[in-house]
Amino acid sequence: MKKLTLKDVAKQLGVSTATISNAFNRPDQLSANKRTEILEACKEIGYTGPNRAAQILRKGQSNIVALVLADSLDYMVTDPVANTFIQGVSRVLRENQKHLLLYAGDSDTITDVVDFVDGFICYGAPRNGALSTQLNQQSKPVVTVDFNLEGRPAINIDNEKASYEIAKAALRPGDRAAILGLRLIDSPSTCRIYDSPLLDAESSITYRRLDGYCRALKEMGIEVATDWIWNLPENAGMYAVQAAREVLQSWPRPDVILCMSDIIALELLQCALTMGIDIPGELRITGFDGIEEAARTRPYMATVCQSSVEKGMEAAKLLLSGDNTSMSLPYEIKLGETI
Amino acid sequence: MKKLTLKDVAKQLGVSTATISNAFNRPDQLSANKRTEILEACKEIGYTGPNRAAQILRKGQSNIVALVLADSLDYMVTDPVANTFIQGVSRVLRENQKHLLLYAGDSDTITDVVDFVDGFICYGAPRNGALSTQLNQQSKPVVTVDFNLEGRPAINIDNEKASYEIAKAALRPGDRAAILGLRLIDSPSTCRIYDSPLLDAESSITYRRLDGYCRALKEMGIEVATDWIWNLPENAGMYAVQAAREVLQSWPRPDVILCMSDIIALELLQCALTMGIDIPGELRITGFDGIEEAARTRPYMATVCQSSVEKGMEAAKLLLSGDNTSMSLPYEIKLGETI
């Protein structure tokens, strides 16, 4: 009871394998009659169509798109931002009969998939730096989101501008300000930056956000000291709690804390409220992303809203179109009640 | 500048293609010397290893596992239970150098992937019923989670028993009880069941939960009327809100509401609190799943805790082991403050 192959079918129907193949793939290459005749015969004898594995080899096309997520999948899948992004990607891929391979950005290499996937969507700078290089050196299409890879199309919002704007809205003259940042330096735990060397400052969106904050701070005449900048290795509650405690216990306490994500801002808010700090009276907080939960807190969070679903959809569309032009998506500053 | 093939390399090194192949795949088939010599030469001339697409065809193995999620990916990815499940799966797959293909359970067919994936993990009964049949008819390994497919190994908790226990803990003699159920009948929107025909009652876990509730209700001498059972088409907040409003506005109001998921229970709680109903004084609520958020509410939710991560990990392990034995995982009844 072996599986039928094109050859078997051809023999049974008394035609060449090419004709069967054409019946399935290139209707213009044979008469309509013959085609329906063949397809019906196939259905009858239980041949469901050309073997995909063989097609992949021969055609050099698999209809599989790899979605490279910045961190380990363990972290990413629970992050609501990444989550809705995946949603957007999957929607467009499905509409186009493509498949989605989830790939961890902390993997060692892409050589084990590059031969068979049709392209890559890369969400955030891969934690394993070598991956970026490899992605860029191979020839299949790549679309990057929330970071840049030389010569490859990118989907982004204007992070510098957005950060500048939200910071500007939150700051008052004479403020002490702190920043809770994300992936700015290479450290496995939450800590202040001080003089640590910066991590791929060119391509990272968190650096664009830092740039925006700093521009606003400078304009307000507020000094930016690196010991007032914290760094979180991942966008996860666990690290955020730690950072929140530290910054809130530091003395003198800042008047404003700019957070590079809502996840961070929410934990900070929670922590501050528990400590009995009045928001925004004694402390102002800003987030980033506009996740749903940020709209449900009391007081509700000041943040930069961006549509992750749309990002995902646009990324997928861009990859499938084969276009090479980057794209800047709109965002919205939501003043909220925390500033 | 074409890509190097095994043949090219063989010619350049003056050995047969088989030897190169063996150097990469079967170290025991050639001397250690020759092997390192070959591998080094490969690195030098830039051959990164056998082409994966060709391997897939030839070996009939791709290292890709399809994760079939019950619903459209759009819904699933945001559900925290599904989410952590994916996390568990991905963790084990990565440890074993396997890849994860995300597949929507409302897809039309699996013929477009069955030829190249190594197996399927099926999470929940596919929304498109034909998929189950197709999955069962093909010969690659399948592991089911939270539903059953004849002859295939399944990973589950004892849903009937767990539901019985939590219901038993929540009920008092003489109670009026309502049930907010999930995917019991085929309806696109939230509604009561009445006499609607049941949906694949055999394989669905939500039927096991219903069985458990009913057993507890009967033991307490409480009548179970189908117009006190609501059905939600998906485990999503949107539908839950609707059901919550309806059931809370019905008269006489139930004393206990048994919810088949925490998502439902949380929306119900929220809704009840907004209406000024005292929990658990005027109304008792139970959930199911034990998602993190259920532990953070005030009062915190009575629910059945099960570890989705573990489910995912076990499912992946089971698939990779090739074993054919089903598995029942532990759960824990958490009494909470809502009963």
Add this chain to the structure above:
DNA sequence: AACAAAAGGTTAAACGATTTAGAACGCTTA
């Protein structure tokens, strides 16, 4: 010394399709 077994390699046939070049056919046109 004779022979069996192991070690190290090679050859060539799969794996299951796609696709180019061209054959066979029927028809029109000069």
Add this chain to the structure above:
DNA sequence: TAAGCGTTCTAAATCGTTTAACCTTTTGTT
């Protein structure tokens, strides 16, 4: 009649590996 053309189909090369079967040489055993 021969040439020209469009249609429909076939033969054969190709995609890049893996692996069963086979052939030498070396090693081990008695």
